Amino acid sequence: MLRVSVAALLLLITGCSATDGGDPSGPASHRVTATESSAAPAPVESAPVTAAPHACAASALAGMDLAHRVGQLLLVGVPVSDPGAGYTALAPYAVGGVFLAGRSSAGLDSIQAGVNRLQVAGLAATGTFLHVAADQEGGFVQALKGPGFTLIPTAVDQGSLPAAELTQLSAVWAGELQRAGVTLNLAPVADTVPAGIGSANPPIGASRRQYGSDPAAVATAVSTVVTALEAGGVGAAIKHFPGLGRVRANTDISADAVDGETTADDPTLQPFVAGIQAGASAVMISSASYPQLDPHDLATFSAAVISDLLRGRLGYRGVVVSDDFGAAAAVQSRSPGERAVDFVRAGGDLILTVLSDDVAPMTAALVAAAGDPGFAARIEEAALRVLIDKQDAGLLVCG
Numbered sequence: 001m002l003r004v005s006v007a008a009l010l011l012l013i014t015g016c017s018a019t020d021g022g023d024p025s026g027p028a029s030h031r032v033t034a035t036e037s038s039a040a041p042a043p044v045e046s047a048p049v050t051a052a053p054h055a056c057a058a059s060a061l062a063g064m065d066l067a068h069r070v071g072q073l074l075l076v077g078v079p080v081s082d083p084g085a086g087y088t089a090l091a092p093y094a095v096g097g098v099f100l101a102g103r104s105s106a107g108l109d110s111i112q113a114g115v116n117r118l119q120v121a122g123l124a125a126t127g128t129f130l131h132v133a134a135d136q137e138g139g140f141v142q143a144l145k146g147p148g149f150t151l152i153p154t155a156v157d158q159g160s161l162p163a164a165e166l167t168q169l170s171a172v173w174a175g176e177l178q179r180a181g182v183t184l185n186l187a188p189v190a191d192t193v194p195a196g197i198g199s200a201n202p203p204i205g206a207s208r209r210q211y212g213s214d215p216a217a218v219a220t221a222v223s224t225v226v227t228a229l230e231a232g233g234v235g236a237a238i239k240h241f242p243g244l245g246r247v248r249a250n251t252d253i254s255a256d257a258v259d260g261e262t263t264a265d266d267p268t269l270q271p272f273v274a275g276i277q278a279g280a281s282a283v284m285i286s287s288a289s290y291p292q293l294d295p296h297d298l299a300t301f302s303a304a305v306i307s308d309l310l311r312g313r314l315g316y317r318g319v320v321v322s323d324d325f326g327a328a329a330a331v332q333s334r335s336p337g338e339r340a341v342d343f344v345r346a347g348g349d350l351i352l353t354v355l356s357d358d359v360a361p362m363t364a365a366l367v368a369a370a371g372d373p374g375f376a377a378r379i380e381e382a383a384l385r386v387l388i389d390k391q392d393a394g395l396l397v398c399g
Contacts, residue, residue, distance in 0.1 A: 056398040057387035060128060061380065068094045069383040070366045071126060073344065075133055075321065077101035077354035080143065083132075084117040086356065091121060093359050096386065097131035098122075100143060100182070101354050108148025108180050115181030128387070129395035133184040133237070133352075136177060140207045141187075149176050155189055159211035159221045170225045174232025183393050184235040184281065186321075188225040190271035192218045193245040202250040203240075203257070210245060215267045219274035226278035235281030235393060237321055240288075241310060242299060243268045247288050251323065251330035257288035264293065264309055273314060281389050282319040283310060285348065287330040298330065301339075306347035319389050320348045325362075326355035337365025345375065349382035 061069070071094030078086030080100040087098060098118065104111060115132055122130035135143045139154030152158075152173055158166055177185055193205040195213040204210050211221035222238060229236040242262050249257040262268060272283065285300045293309060294302040300322050310316050325331055325339045334342065340351050340362040351362060370376040390396050 054388045054391050056396050057384060057391040059398055060387050060391075060396055061384050063127070064383070066367055066370055066376070066379070067363070068126065069379055070094075070363055070370075072096035072128075072383045072386045073340075073349065073351055073366065073379065074359060074362065075099055075131065075350050075352045076356055076359055077326065078118070078356070080104045080111070080134075081106070081114075083114050084121055087118055087121050087125075087130075089356050090359055091125035093363050094126045095130075095359060096122075096126050096128060096390075097133065097184075097350065099133045099186075099352060099354065103143050103145070105146040107146030108144075108176060110146070111144055111180040111182075119181070123397070128390055128397065131184050131235075131386075131390065131393070131395065132182050133186055134177065134182045135186050136173065136182070137187040137189060137209060138173075139209065141209060144177075144180065144182075148179075154208035155211045155221070156208040158225075159217065163220065163224060166221065166224050167228060170228030171232055174229045174234050177229075178233035182234060183395065184237055185229055186237045186239065186284065187229075188222050188236065188238060188275070189240070190218065190222045190238045190275050191240060191243045191245040192268045192271060197246065197248075200248060201245060203244050203247065203252070205245070211271075215270040219271040222271045223274040223278040226275045226280045230279045230281065235389065236275065236279075237282035237284050237319075238272060238275035238280045239284035240286035240323060241272050241283050242266070242286065242290060242293065242305060243272075244286050244288060251287040251328055253329050255330050255333065257286075257330060259288055259290050260292065262290050262292060264313060269314070276314065276316050276318075280318065281392070282321045282350065283316060284321045284323055284352075285310075285343075287323045287328055300325075300331070300348070301334075301342040301346050303346045311347060317385075319350050319385050321350040322348055322352050324352055324354050326353035326358050335365075336361045341365050341369045341375075344378055344382055345369075349385045 074095045075097035076090055076095050078098045080102045119129050135141050138152030142152050189209045191204045191210055192215045193201045193210040199206045211218040226236040246259045246261055247257040251257045287298055287300045289298050294304040299305040322343050331339050336358040370379055
């Protein structure tokens with residue numbers, strides 16, 4: 001199913017001719033062929049990014065200069081109360097995606113109206129419609145509330161529901177986001193918090209953001225939610241690969257989040273495999289440290305984690321998005337430009353920052369690094385992945 005609601009709506013607003021040229025299999029283009037397992041996830045053959053059958057995405061990429069390609073790699077915070085005004089500072093950099101930052105109780109109609117105005121500006125600046133991302137997990141992490149938005153329970157509570165009920169409710173939540181104009185939900189959380197840790201796990205367990213303590217059960221819930229989001233016209237971004245369930249510090253406020261246990265054969269990778277198999281549009285990378293996977297660097301800057309494990313061993317083909325590179329304490333030892341370049345060099349595609357002031361230094365650093373032909377090719381590959389996902393979402397304008 002193609003996620004075409006935003007483009008279809010904006011036809012009425014702008015009078016533009018939008019042709020998605022999409023793959024009839026829609027989100028399934030991101031799936032891998034790994035089989036479900038009750039133990040460690042099985043390695044699968046990696047598949048490189050390819051334009052076929054995404055001619056619209058390939059055409060859009062060919063028509064972009066380096067600055068516009070770099071712009072497609074940015075997902076930048078704008079105020080949820082007035083996203084169009086927030087985009088004014090981003091338009092000169094052709095930023096291709098925004099994150100609705102903050103919390104709103106204004107309701108669905110208000111968010112929809114703001115996103116409509118935002119998309120008109122985004123199309124003028126970039127030649128594509130924007131990815132509009134939100135944090136709509138449930139419980140403490142539900143950014144959009146008010147009339148038209150259902151109050152979503154915590155993931156712990158969601159995980160206790162019968163499968164049929166979670167399927168039904170997830171479809172309702174997806175429909176609300178789709179009508180509001182959100183194209184990418186930064187959810188569901190695929191982290192497994194072991195029973196022995198619970199609330200001692202600050203980023204996930206303390207706020208009941210996990211679906212459970214058994215990886216197999218978490219995998220089932222993640223698959224259910226991803227399927228409902230994608231079928232409902234909203235991309236799902238499963239997070240935080242390779243898992244934040246064992247850490248004892250929060251990467252938002254600490255540089256000391258370390259998981260010394262997770263390996264490439266860890267059962268806690270099952271929920272991520274399940275989410276990928278269900279058609280997740282994106283995988284968000286953790287900013288914690290995983291010495292068993294990479295003793296030298298954070299996951300978000302690690303080719304061993306992104307290129308070797310996620311893309312190579314697990315065969316993931318879709319968009320890889322960072323966790324916040326703006327305010328998060330875990331990445332502050334690097335400059336904004338270094339964060340952007342190091343993430344893309346490791347295999348990442350979409351750079352999330354809640355701070356609009358990061359756009360100028362990140363853009364400058366990426367453009368400068370593209371003086372190396374190898375890195376320029378990496379930018380091209382990442383931009384194509386983002387554009388392929390936009391084509392699947394109906395966010396490209398092609399003749």
